Amino acid sequence: FLDNAEFRPFFKFCFEFNREGTKRFLERDTALALLPLCIEDRSKHTLNFLEFLETKPEDFKINRDQWCSFLDFSLAVGPAPEFDGWDSEESSWPILIDEYVEFVQEKLKET
Amino acid sequence: MPPFCHLKNCTGRAHTFVQASQISPRNAYNLVLHKHGDLLYTGIQETVRTRLRSVMEDVIRSPDDQLLSQVCVQWKEHQVTMVMVRDILMYMDRTYVPQSKKMTVYDLGLWAFRETIVRHELVRERLRKLLLANIRSERLGQLIDHNSMRCALNMLTELGGDGSSIYEEDFELFFLEDTCRFYRCESRLFLSEHSCPDYLRKIESRITEEMKRVPNYLHASTRPKLKHIVEHELISAHASTLIGSKKIGFSTLLKESEYKMDDLRRMYALFLQAPATLDMLRTALYEHARTAGRLLIIDQIKEPIGFVRSLLALRTKYKKVVYIAFQRETLAQKKLKEAFDSFLNADIRCASSLVAYIDELMRTGFKGSTESEVEHELDKVIVIFRYLQDKDIFEVFYKQYLAKRLLNRRSTSSEAERQMLAKLKSECGYQYTTKLEGMLTDIRFSRNTMEKYAAHQDRLPPTSEVRSNASGSESDTKESCDMEVTVLTSGYWPPQSIVSCAIPSHAAAAAGDFQSFYLEQHSGRKLTWLTGSGTAELKASFSATAKHELNVSTYQMCILSQFNKLNCRAELSLQEIIDVTKIPHIELKRHLVSLCTPKHRILQKKSKGKGLSNDDSFQVNELFLSKLKRIRVPLVAMREITPHPHQTDHIPAAVQEDRRHLCEATVVRIMKARKQAKHNDLIAEVTRQLNQRFYPQPQSIKKCIESLLEREYLERSSQDPRMYIYLA
Numbered sequence: 001f002l003d004n005a006e007f008r009p010f011f012k013f014c015f016e017f018n019r020e021g022t023k024r025f026l027e028r029d030t031a032l033a034l035l036p037l038c039i040e041d042r043s044k045h046t047l048n049f050l051e052f053l054e055t056k057p058e059d060f061k062i063n064r065d066q067w068c069s070f071l072d073f074s075l076a077v078g079p080a081p082e083f084d085g086w087d088s089e090e091s092s093w094p095i096l097i098d099e100y101v102e103f104v105q106e107k108l109k110e111t
Numbered sequence: 112m113p114p115f116c117h118l119k120n121c122t123g124r125a126h127t128f129v130q131a132s133q134i135s136p137r138n139a140y141n142l143v144l145h146k147h148g149d150l151l152y153t154g155i156q157e158t159v160r161t162r163l164r165s166v167m168e169d170v171i172r173s174p175d176d177q178l179l180s181q182v183c184v185q186w187k188e189h190q191v192t193m194v195m196v197r198d199i200l201m202y203m204d205r206t207y208v209p210q211s212k213k214m215t216v217y218d219l220g221l222w223a224f225r226e227t228i229v230r231h232e233l234v235r236e237r238l239r240k241l242l243l244a245n246i247r248s249e250r251l252g253q254l255i256d257h258n259s260m261r262c263a264l265n266m267l268t269e270l271g272g273d274g275s276s277i278y279e280e281d282f283e284l285f286f287l288e289d290t291c292r293f294y295r296c297e298s299r300l301f302l303s304e305h306s307c308p309d310y311l312r313k314i315e316s317r318i319t320e321e322m323k324r325v326p327n328y329l330h331a332s333t334r335p336k337l338k339h340i341v342e343h344e345l346i347s348a349h350a351s352t353l354i355g356s357k358k359i360g361f362s363t364l365l366k367e368s369e370y371k372m373d374d375l376r377r378m379y380a381l382f383l384q385a386p387a388t389l390d391m392l393r394t395a396l397y398e399h400a401r402t403a404g405r406l407l408i409i410d411q412i413k414e415p416i417g418f419v420r421s422l423l424a425l426r427t428k429y430k431k432v433v434y435i436a437f438q439r440e441t442l443a444q445k446k447l448k449e450a451f452d453s454f455l456n457a458d459i460r461c462a463s464s465l466v467a468y469i470d471e472l473m474r475t476g477f478k479g480s481t482e483s484e485v486e487h488e489l490d491k492v493i494v495i496f497r498y499l500q501d502k503d504i505f506e507v508f509y510k511q512y513l514a515k516r517l518l519n520r521r522s523t524s525s526e527a528e529r530q531m532l533a534k535l536k537s538e539c540g541y542q543y544t545t546k547l548e549g550m551l552t553d554i555r556f557s558r559n560t561m562e563k564y565a566a567h568q569d570r571l572p573p574t575s576e577v578r579s580n581a582s583g584s585e586s587d588t589k590e591s592c593d594m595e596v597t598v599l600t601s602g603y604w605p606p607q608s609i610v611s612c613a614i615p616s617h618a619a620a621a622a623g624d625f626q627s628f629y630l631e632q633h634s635g636r637k638l639t640w641l642t643g644s645g646t647a648e649l650k651a652s653f654s655a656t657a658k659h660e661l662n663v664s665t666y667q668m669c670i671l672s673q674f675n676k677l678n679c680r681a682e683l684s685l686q687e688i689i690d691v692t693k694i695p696h697i698e699l700k701r702h703l704v705s706l707c708t709p710k711h712r713i714l715q716k717k718s719k720g721k722g723l724s725n726d727d728s729f730q731v732n733e734l735f736l737s738k739l740k741r742i743r744v745p746l747v748a749m750r751e752i753t754p755h756p757h758q759t760d761h762i763p764a765a766v767q768e769d770r771r772h773l774c775e776a777t778v779v780r781i782m783k784a785r786k787q788a789k790h791n792d793l794i795a796e797v798t799r800q801l802n803q804r805f806y807p808q809p810q811s812i813k814k815c816i817e818s819l820l821e822r823e824y825l826e827r828s829s830q831d832p833r834m835y836i837y838l839a
Contacts, residue, residue: 008829024821063820063821064821065817065820065821065827068827069827069832072832073832076832090790090791092789092790092791092832092833093832094817094820095810095813095814095817
């Protein structure tokens with residue numbers, strides 16, 4: 001319903017709305033539930049990323065930068081296994097995203 | 112035949128020829144003038160050819176051993192003849208020849224000589240083979256006639272022209288091939304049977320020999336081609352064998368560089384002539400130094416002082432190789448530095464070893480040294496320091512050791528301490544050494560303060576000063592004791608624990624006096640007594656005769672003075688001691704046990720064995736004996752004590768914390784100045800700014816950036832997620 005340029009603020013708003021009070025993060029479980037709702041099918045990484053998030057401990061928190069970067073990342077970088085556009089050497093993505101990519105690559109290596 | 116005779120004969124024969132052909136300058140002139148130049152020309156052409164044809168008959172019949180000299184003789188004669196002819200026909204050369212675009216007379220002669228004789232099928236190859244055979248003989252050690260060689264080769268050179276080089280086609284090409292084959296074979300054979308240094312000597316002489324061949328008889332143009340082949344076959348082709356061979360190759364030479372410097376020098380000089388091989392040599396040097404360094408670490412790092420000494424020796428050794436063998440070459444120096452950089456920074460214990468080494472110097476090594484000796488030693492230390500990448504780790508360790516030295520008065524010379532700091536300052540800037548210098552200043556100020564305090568006390572009415580007494584006398588109210596105080600500025604020194612204990616009253620009184628004096632001078636400051644450090648001197652009377660002076664720690668003083676209030680035989684339990692002295696449990700055990708060791712059994716403990724039990728109790732050991740009047744009671748080492756800073760091989764937590772702060776501050780500073788920056792540029796600039804102090808891993812910088820993003824110092828640009836924007 002919105003093109004990508006207009007979607008970005010909406011996606012950010014999803015984060016803002018669901019955080020508690022002045023806290024700057026979302027709890028892991030909140031993110032797990034919220035992400036697929038917000039992002040719908042705009043990202044080819046959603047399933048993998050949710051799987052990745054589940055490996056994190058329960059008290060894991062996701063901050064605004066990581067949340068918004070997920071959208072930007074989905075728009076810029078192609079799906080697994082190639083991850084076209086992701087540069088491991090000079091990645092400026094949040095470390096969480098780097099960990100996510102490595103997680104998927106490891107997973108694919110094992111299968 | 113002597114050359115002069117030769118020439119006379121030549122000239123004589125030439126004369127005869129000319130006369131026989133009935134040419135004279137006058138005739139020639141007339142002919143040309145009357146447009147009969149072509150007659151003249153054809154005539155002389157024919158004459159020359161005829162003459163040469165008969166010469167050829169002689170030449171081809173010469174046996175091999177005379178062919179060369181025959182050719183030379185004929186050539187000389189021909190030259191002389193043609194010169195004469197040319198002189199006679201000079202008018203024709205200047206007028207008819209250019210007009211009709213024909214060869215000059217002399218050139219005509221050359222051409223004829225070439226075609227008729229030199230290129231004759233029975234001469235050409237034979238001559239060449241002879242020339243090459245001569246060269247080969249000479250290479251195998253025989254003497255040959257240089258004159259005839261030179262003559263023949265000059266001849267070939269002269270006979271060239273109009274695009275073709277006879278010298279090259281008929282001789283040089285084959286010569287070079289031959290040379291190539293010869294040396295390929297010889298070098299392979301020699302190398303398989305001899306060691307590398309011997310081989311180097313051999314090729315050195317071979318190269319000299321070949322180069323001499325050029326002025327001796329070869330044409331100058333052959334020189335570069337010859338050089339190239341010789342270098343290639345002798346050096347380049349075998350470079351990797353020479354470097355890696357077990358039969359005393361480069362690596363072995365390096366190992367024994369003290370004795371093999373000449374060989375190393377020769378090797379470098381030879382490889383210098385084939386520059387492509389030099390890189391291999393440098394890389395081998397790098398590998399060797401790096402491996403040696405790594406082994407040294409594995410071998411000796413547990414003994415820091417020995418390690419640093421060996422390290423210095425290792426560096427001297429390789430420096431010598433670079434200076435003498437490699438002729439101080441910049442690239443080799445660079446490689447050496449890279450090697451040392453790599454192994455010294457692979458292990459953090461190198462930094463702490465260096466600190467331990469300096470500690471040893473300051474404590475004992477510098478006793479009796481002159482100022483220049485001290486300077487020299489410290490310069491060596493700085494040389495190693497320069498290689499260290501993580502200079503902040505060095506600083507942390509240095510601070511710890513320095514603090515111990517200063518507080519325990521272990522430093523031989525405060526001048527040496529100052530010199531060291533001065534050198535560190537000039538390496539790293541003044542910020543690096545402010546805290547360390549602050550520590551030195553604290554010590555100096557404390558001494559001044561003590562002087563002032565002593566003066567102040569002298570002016571006060573006398574108080575009865577009684578030293579503390581171990582076997583219980585009751586006179587300890589309102590009495591003071593002598594005290595020497597060192598005041599430390601808390602920001603400069605390594606963190607000390609500030610848990611205080613209950614100190615005996617006379618000590619407390621002295622402390623109180625000093626404190627009021629000090630705070631009067633410096634109001635607004637706060638003094639905290641560090642009872643975990645410090646020493647006390649106690650006069651102990653175990654019996655009527657056994658009186659000693661005990662040098663103990665502050666805690667031990669607290670423990671022992673508890674016994675003053677009781678009778679001689681009284682016991683104190685561990686719990687009671689804890690309760691009264693309020694010394695932290697672990698420390699208490701340590702200091703208490705130290706008073707019960709077999710060597711220094713000042714207290715008798717009830718439990719047997721080394722350790723303490725929880726319900727242990729103690730009494731004064733009346734039977735204490737010692738030959739010494741003044742006894743220093745050492746502290747026992749504890750197993751649970753944190754490992755000696757030297758032995759850890761990961762980065763101290765304090766340093767990691769420090770780095771994080773520095774990194775964040777740097778990021779903020781850069782972003783504030785630039786307002787926005789791309790990720791890569793930011794990482795590069797942060798690295799550049801921090802590099803002096805330590806090497807920041809890009810991942811760590813990224814973590815700092817993310818932390819700042821979260822705290823909203825920065826944000827990502829909405830147009831480009833790789834761009835960060837500074838938020839004011």
